[in-house]
Amino acid sequence: xxxxxxxxxxxxxxxxxxxxxxxxxxxxxxxxxxxxxxxxxxxxxxxxxxxxxxxxxxxxxxxxxxxxxxxxxxxxxxxxxxxxxxxxxxxxxxxxxxxxxxxxxxxxxxxxxxxxxxxxxxxxxxxxxxxxxxxxxxxxxxxxxxxxxxxxxxxxxxxxxxxxxxxxxxxxxxxxxxxxxxxxxxxxxxxxxxxxxxxxxxxxxxxxxxxxxxxxxxxxxxxxxxxxxxxxxxxxxxxxxxxxxxxxxxxxxxxxxxxxxxxxxxxxxxxxxxxxxxxxxxxxxxxxxxxxxxxxxxxxxxxxxxxxxxxxxxxxxxxxxxxxxxxxxxxxxxxxxxxxxxxxxxxxxxxxxxxxxxxxxxxxxxxxxxxxxxxxxxxxxxxxxxxxxxxxxxxxxxxxxxxxxxxxxxxxxxxxxxxxxxxxxxxxxxxxxxxxxxxxxxxxxxxxxxxxxxxxxxxxxxxxxxxxxxxxxxxxxxxxxxxxxxx
Amino acid sequence: xxxxxxxxxxxxxxxxxxxxxxxxxxxxxxxxxxxxxxxxxxxxxxxxxxxxxxxxxxxxxxxxxxxxxxxxxxxxxxxxxxxxxxxxxxxxx
Numbered sequence: 001x002x003x004x005x006x007x008x009x010x011x012x013x014x015x016x017x018x019x020x021x022x023x024x025x026x027x028x029x030x031x032x033x034x035x036x037x038x039x040x041x042x043x044x045x046x047x048x049x050x051x052x053x054x055x056x057x058x059x060x061x062x063x064x065x066x067x068x069x070x071x072x073x074x075x076x077x078x079x080x081x082x083x084x085x086x087x088x089x090x091x092x093x094x095x096x097x098x099x100x101x102x103x104x105x106x107x108x109x110x111x112x113x114x115x116x117x118x119x120x121x122x123x124x125x126x127x128x129x130x131x132x133x134x135x136x137x138x139x140x141x142x143x144x145x146x147x148x149x150x151x152x153x154x155x156x157x158x159x160x161x162x163x164x165x166x167x168x169x170x171x172x173x174x175x176x177x178x179x180x181x182x183x184x185x186x187x188x189x190x191x192x193x194x195x196x197x198x199x200x201x202x203x204x205x206x207x208x209x210x211x212x213x214x215x216x217x218x219x220x221x222x223x224x225x226x227x228x229x230x231x232x233x234x235x236x237x238x239x240x241x242x243x244x245x246x247x248x249x250x251x252x253x254x255x256x257x258x259x260x261x262x263x264x265x266x267x268x269x270x271x272x273x274x275x276x277x278x279x280x281x282x283x284x285x286x287x288x289x290x291x292x293x294x295x296x297x298x299x300x301x302x303x304x305x306x307x308x309x310x311x312x313x314x315x316x317x318x319x320x321x322x323x324x325x326x327x328x329x330x331x332x333x334x335x336x337x338x339x340x341x342x343x344x345x346x347x348x349x350x351x352x353x354x355x356x357x358x359x360x361x362x363x364x365x366x367x368x369x370x371x372x373x374x375x376x377x378x379x380x381x382x383x384x385x386x387x388x389x390x391x392x393x394x395x396x397x398x399x400x401x402x403x404x405x406x407x408x409x410x411x412x413x414x415x416x417x418x419x420x421x422x423x424x425x426x427x428x429x430x431x432x433x434x435x436x437x438x439x440x441x442x443x444x445x446x447x448x449x450x451x452x453x454x455x456x457x458x459x460x461x462x463x464x465x466x467x468x469x470x471x472x473x474x475x476x477x478x479x480x481x482x483x484x485x486x487x
Numbered sequence: 488x489x490x491x492x493x494x495x496x497x498x499x500x501x502x503x504x505x506x507x508x509x510x511x512x513x514x515x516x517x518x519x520x521x522x523x524x525x526x527x528x529x530x531x532x533x534x535x536x537x538x539x540x541x542x543x544x545x546x547x548x549x550x551x552x553x554x555x556x557x558x559x560x561x562x563x564x565x566x567x568x569x570x571x572x573x574x575x576x577x578x579x580x
Contacts, residue, residue, distance in 0.1 A: 098558040234546040300531045307525055314502060321503070323573055328564035334578040344505040352504055356495070356518060359502040370525065376533025383534055415521055 004029035009070045009164040009218040010245075013111065016059065016069035023056035023069030027113055030071040034115075034162040040143055042135045043157040045076050046084065047116035055113050065111030066221055073118040073154040073163035078104055078209070079198035080114060087200050088132035089122045091346025092326045101198020102230045103167065103209045110225045115163055118153030122348045123317065124174055124202045126150050127420045130411050131350040138407070139182060141446055145404040148178030155182040155212045165222050166212040171202050172305050173399075173424025175210040176436035180399035180449030183438050185219040185466065186212045188424075190457045191431035192237040194223075195230030201316045203309035204235075206428040216437060216470045220244035220463040227459075237457070244463050252468040253287035255461075258392030261292045262299075271442035272402050279439045279450045282472045283396070288465070293388035293395060297381040298426060302418055304381065305425035307361050307374035314358030320346065353414060382430045385453075389432075394465050395453045397423045399436040403446035423451055433459045437466040439473065488526060489519045 004012070004026050015021045031049055038044060052071065059069050074080065077087045079097035086092040104114070121131040129137045129152025137152045139145040140160040147156040154166025155178035168175040170188040179186025187210040194209045201207060211222035227241040259280060265273050284290055297304075322328040322342025329341030347355070361370035388395050400420055410417040427434035432453050439450040450469060454462035495515050499506055506514065556569060565572040 095562055098554055098562065231547065297531055300528060303525045303528050306521070307528070318503075322564060323571055324559075325562035326564070333574055335573050335576045338574055339503045340505045343503050347504070349510075352506075353514065353517060353521075355502045355504065356498050356514065357521060360490075360494075360498045360518070360522070363498065363501060370528075373528045373533065374525075376535055377528055377531045380532055380534040414517055415524055418521075 003033070005033040005161045005164075007164070008215050009067060009213060010215075010221050012070050012164055013066050013068045016111070017063050017065075019063065023059040023063065023113065024053060026069045027052050027056040027071055027115075030115065030161075030163060033160075037140070037160040037162055040138065041140055041156050041160050041162070042137050043073070043118055043147075043153045043160065043162060045086070045088070045117045045119050045134055045153070048083070048114065052113050052115050059111055059113065063111065065109065067107060067165075067225060068111030070112050070164045071115045072107060072112045073115055073157040073166040074104065075120050075151050075154050075166070075168040076117040077120060077124055077169055077200040078167065080104055083117065085117070085200070086134070087123045088120045088134055089347065089351065090133045090327055091320050091342070095326050097198070099198060102195035102232060103226050104198065106225055106228070107167065112165070118157050118166065120153055120168070121150035122351050123200070123313070124150040124169055124171055125313070125350050125354050127173070127177055127417050128405070128407075128410065129153065129156075129178070130407065131348055133348050136407060139404045141183060142404065142444070145406055145446070146181065148181035148404065150174040150178075151212065152178045155179055155184055155186070158182070158184055158212050158214060165218060167222070167226070168210060168212060169199055169202070170208050170210050170428065171206050172309055172428045173421045175212060176399050176424050176434060176449075176451060177420065179212045179436045180447070181404040182212075183447030184212050184214060185216050185438070185470075186210065186436040187219050187223050188427055188434045189223055189227060189459060190237075190433040192235055193433070193457065193459065194226045195228070195233040195236040197230055197232035203312035204316065205312060206309060206431075216435070216463060216467040217245060217248060219435065220248055220467075223459060223463075239457055242460050244460055247460060248463050248467045250464055251287060252283070252465050255288045255394070255465060256291050256392040257283050257288040257465070258293035258388050258395035259290055260295050260298060260388070260395065260397060262294055262296055263397060267401075268398070269402055269442070272398060272448060275440035275442070275448045276398050279396070279469070282469060286468045286472045291392050293391050295381070295384045295388055295426070297377055297384055300377050301381065301425040301429065302422050304374045304378050305421065305429055306357065306418055307370050308378065308429065310354045310358035311361045311371050312358070314355045314362065317347075317351065317355055322346070350414070378429050381426060385426060385430050385432065389455050393454070393461055397451045397453070398439075399423060399449035399451040403442045403444070403448055427451075427453050432456060433462050435462050435466045437469055439469075488522060490515060490522060
């Protein structure tokens, strides 16, 4: 019989509501598991064990909601009133969130139990979790490898059985890529589907909150909970939210799945190429009709993304100046020096690099050549993807070019790190929903992943396709990660 | 295009960041490599005819409670009589 920490979130919620198990028992099971794995993984920045137990006891008195008693790992850029929030940056040392993010409020209303703050790349800038100012998180599948990023902490926590669900933010792939590297399902909802009130902004035109989960059903359930309008976020859509679990088992007989013809599979390593081909075969075996689509500007996506995201980041991060909140440099004796010293001492190298690039792309003389050009190519990419999604119901790509890389492997080569976002950035830039779903293993036994993109606000079809793929693949996560953590 | 040391210093000043000479040398090399990569955008066609896909609406113009001043100032590095406290623009007199 599986331990409680091995159960899907959906099953935990069902059992707690049916009073077959108590939320306190569930939380204790996850905390006991965490005590065992956390010294190896370092996923958490802070655990609130006592608060979680008290919350679980309160849920046991009135167990309602689809996530009743489900332990959740929150990325450290989501506000919880009274909890520290640092974005894994020194510049937010000592900051305590004065209010709770809408997405977190929705989780609590659904009965979830927040276990704590999980690690991330500083200000969500990174693909490996290595730019965190506080600690290096390891991949539960292989402790010498990165968990991905920037939501590496929530992903590693879920993969290690330390939380049933993780909630992260995805700006250019920051939920999908760590989900892929940790053998999990990761969701980037349509831009505007989930409120960002209480999420620290990085690049506002692409930031979205989304879950990492062990199963497609859990990811769909969590997205249903998170989605919906919010008067506190005027970019959040008022469109009604569907129940993403309804119809999720309906299969993909006759669904048109777009395969990008200009996607260069010959550039993949042999294992990734093999798994990619097998993924397409599985979709066809599940009844999908594979159709060729063209997205010629796919090759430009990383360049477009980094110009757009860094430009927005340079503006969004101007607010961290040592005046209103966070860390203030004690060395400054004038206001200009206060700004310079607080920012220079508070931000890490990757954040500085991105602020510099964004400032450059927006500066006089270069604005049109870089930011203007990037917006123009982005507009073209949007038109190409819209056309592809007229010809097909969903479009598939690998989620990442390869499996989890080694710690330190790309840390001195920022461009190499950025290129790992080649497949995730198009959905971010165009606002389309996308789900990463485990697709197989490379030759070292590390997980690989398939990405499924859908039409704007058509999360339901994306989840249905992901679930059919998951069923066809017969994916079983638990045995491998259990061995990985035990070794 | 390669970025010069002078350009990096100018951008750093605009971004309110200060670097040591060693950091400057690293950033000149790294930023130049990234900008070289981004320059490939010139090879791709653009479009400016598309309708924006991203939805946004104006917030209702209704009065509502905001964060209490005390809660906000609890995170301030320094405050005095309900206001943020900072050093003088030209230094403390």
